[in-house]
Amino acid sequence: MANLEKFEEFVDNLSQLDDETRFEYILDLARKHRHDPFPASDMTPEHEMHGCQAKVWIVHEQRGDMHYFRGHSDAAIVNGLVTMMTDSFSGLTSREIAELSIDHVRKLNLGSLTMQRQVGMMAMLKYIKKLGLAQAA
Amino acid sequence: MSGVASLSRTVDDNAPYDVEEVRTDFPILSEKIYGKPLVFLDSAASAQKPRVVIEAMKNLYEHEYANVHRGLYWLSERATDRFEQARRTVAAHLNAAHDHEIVFTRNGTEAINLVAATWGRTFLKAGDEIVISELEHHANIVPWQMLRSEKGIVIKVAPITDEGELRMDAFRALLGPRTKLVAIAHMSNVLGTIFPVKEIVASAHAIGAKVLLDGCQAATHQRVDVQDIGCDFYAITGHKLYGPSGIGALWGREELLDAMPPYMGGGEMIDKVSFEKTTWAPLPHKFEAGTPAIVQAHGLAVALDYMNGLGLERIARHENDVLRYANERLGAIPGLRIIGTAPSKASVVSMLADFAHAHDIATVIDREGVAVRTGNHCAQPLMARLGVNATVRASIGLYNRRQDIDALAEALEKVRRVFG
Numbered sequence: 001m002a003n004l005e006k007f008e009e010f011v012d013n014l015s016q017l018d019d020e021t022r023f024e025y026i027l028d029l030a031r032k033h034r035h036d037p038f039p040a041s042d043m044t045p046e047h048e049m050h051g052c053q054a055k056v057w058i059v060h061e062q063r064g065d066m067h068y069f070r071g072h073s074d075a076a077i078v079n080g081l082v083t084m085m086t087d088s089f090s091g092l093t094s095r096e097i098a099e100l101s102i103d104h105v106r107k108l109n110l111g112s113l114t115m116q117r118q119v120g121m122m123a124m125l126k127y128i129k130k131l132g133l134a135q136a137a
Numbered sequence: 138m139s140g141v142a143s144l145s146r147t148v149d150d151n152a153p154y155d156v157e158e159v160r161t162d163f164p165i166l167s168e169k170i171y172g173k174p175l176v177f178l179d180s181a182a183s184a185q186k187p188r189v190v191i192e193a194m195k196n197l198y199e200h201e202y203a204n205v206h207r208g209l210y211w212l213s214e215r216a217t218d219r220f221e222q223a224r225r226t227v228a229a230h231l232n233a234a235h236d237h238e239i240v241f242t243r244n245g246t247e248a249i250n251l252v253a254a255t256w257g258r259t260f261l262k263a264g265d266e267i268v269i270s271e272l273e274h275h276a277n278i279v280p281w282q283m284l285r286s287e288k289g290i291v292i293k294v295a296p297i298t299d300e301g302e303l304r305m306d307a308f309r310a311l312l313g314p315r316t317k318l319v320a321i322a323h324m325s326n327v328l329g330t331i332f333p334v335k336e337i338v339a340s341a342h343a344i345g346a347k348v349l350l351d352g353c354q355a356a357t358h359q360r361v362d363v364q365d366i367g368c369d370f371y372a373i374t375g376h377k378l379y380g381p382s383g384i385g386a387l388w389g390r391e392e393l394l395d396a397m398p399p400y401m402g403g404g405e406m407i408d409k410v411s412f413e414k415t416t417w418a419p420l421p422h423k424f425e426a427g428t429p430a431i432v433q434a435h436g437l438a439v440a441l442d443y444m445n446g447l448g449l450e451r452i453a454r455h456e457n458d459v460l461r462y463a464n465e466r467l468g469a470i471p472g473l474r475i476i477g478t479a480p481s482k483a484s485v486v487s488m489l490a491d492f493a494h495a496h497d498i499a500t501v502i503d504r505e506g507v508a509v510r511t512g513n514h515c516a517q518p519l520m521a522r523l524g525v526n527a528t529v530r531a532s533i534g535l536y537n538r539r540q541d542i543d544a545l546a547e548a549l550e551k552v553r554r555v556f557g
């Protein structure tokens with residue numbers, strides 16, 4: 001099984017929160033991100049994921065067969081969500097990345113988020129898979 | 138019931154209406170969102186429907202429904218009457234010279250596409266020019282680009298000022314011997330600007346160009362008289378006019394519609410069909426292939442009657458009062474800038490905040506029960522012109538009131554506290 005420790009930790013934390021605090025939690029993730037800023041030099045069209053109202057950049061790196069992701073958004077809440085996704089799925093192998101599915105997004109159970117944002121999360125996952133699998137190919 | 142209430146409202150045309158009473162006509166306005174009263178400030182995207190519209194559609198389905206223009210039986214004639222009565226209502230609403238100048242479409246987008254696909258394809262050739270403006274909705278950009286790909290026409294874009302007004306000098310400078318059409322918004326869905334359409338028409342006609350006005354926004358906020366404006370085509374969409382979705386209309390001058398080939402082929406739009414040759418039905422049926430949106434057309438007519446019952450001028454005065462209040466109240470929030478400050482504008486407040494992204498604002502104020510639109514508003518070229526990615530847009534309908542603006546302002550203050 002894939003090493004989804006970080007992902008499971010998010011799932012666990014989120015499951016204990018109600019709508020209001022879940023929202024705070026996501027914002028907190030974005031705030032933590034401030035201490036480890038995403039360099040402006042990476043905010044290029046090449047790293048931009050299209051189709052979201054806010055801008056989203058995701059950078060992929062491969063070390064051996066392990067994949068690492070960093071991301072950023074100009075909107076704080078989206079930034080929190082991007083962080084959740086990139087932290088969850090960094091350190092996986094190509095095979096593990098290939099196995100990720102929308103069930104993972106569902107499992108985060110971001111209930112209070114609107115459909116549009118759920119769709120956004122699915123799009124992010126798809127993008128992460130695309131980045132990881134393109135390199136592996 | 139609302140019918141009685143709206144009758145009594147017509148007694149004094151000049152007195153403002155009681156907005157609280159009007160609100161009771163709209164069932165959805167008493168909904169709670171996350172346990173909070175709904176504050177609906179997104180009517181420019183789609184307006185809510187009064188009970189009379191909902192009931193009228195239900196009633197038609199329950200008692201008078203059949204296909205139109207086909208059966209010789211009571212129900213079909215009844216439904217046909219309703220449908221053709223709806224056409225007369227729309228024609229009267231726009232002051233069209235003839236009822237058959239109204240073509241029912243699915244929405245405003247289809248009305249514009251119809252003109253591009255029939256008039257455009259038939260009468261435009263490579264090198265002919267169409268003038269649009271920088272603030273057009275995608276619905277009034279993309280159909281012309283599709284025509285450009287097909288026919289090699291040229292699209293020229295008239296610039297706006299930073300305030301959101303059309304630069305008339307620059308617009309006139311774009312008009313020339315090859316200009317065949319000016320296709321322009323009557324009112325901007327992003328900035329609220331109302332363009333000086335009579336002047337635009339005069340300039341365009343002076344060089345022999347036709348004028349299509351995208352009235353999807355304008356028709357909801359003011360009386361539209363296509364003969365007085367003098368344009369050639371006018372597009373409206375039902376769902377912004379407090380009517381149902383799935384219905385819109387194109388008004389076109391009789392002689393132009395007559396000269397245009399049909400839009401789609403099928404039933405209803407033909408006169409006589411044989412495998413060798415088919416002749417077209419007379420206006421407007423030539424453009425209405427297939428079973429139309431019968432119930433929706435009726436719903437739209439009832440919605441227009443409802444608006445007229447309240448009084449279009451009174452609606453405009455009421456909305457302008459709320460708009461002025463919004464400008465003051467929202468304009469006083471530090472870090473918030475209102476985009477679109479043309480003197481002639483209606484019912485739309487687009488905002489940029491320096492303390493939060495539009496997306497974050499939308500998320501937080503949604504939880505306060507406030508519905509506004511964020512994003513590029515289907516006008517990406519305009520956003521590029523203004524140098525912004527997304528704005529937060531509050532739009533005011535006939536049922537909004539100052540408290541709604543207060544609720545939005547308080548929600549925005551909360552955003553400032555969370556993100557500021």
Ligand SMILES: Cc1ncc(COP(=O)(O)O)c(C=O)c1O
Pocket residue numbers: 181182244245246247274276277322324325326351353354374375376385515
């Ligand atoms: C100015 C303008 N034009 C056209 C449209 C398209 O209307 P519809 O989506 O109903 O076809 C809209 C609606 O968003 C609009 O605001």
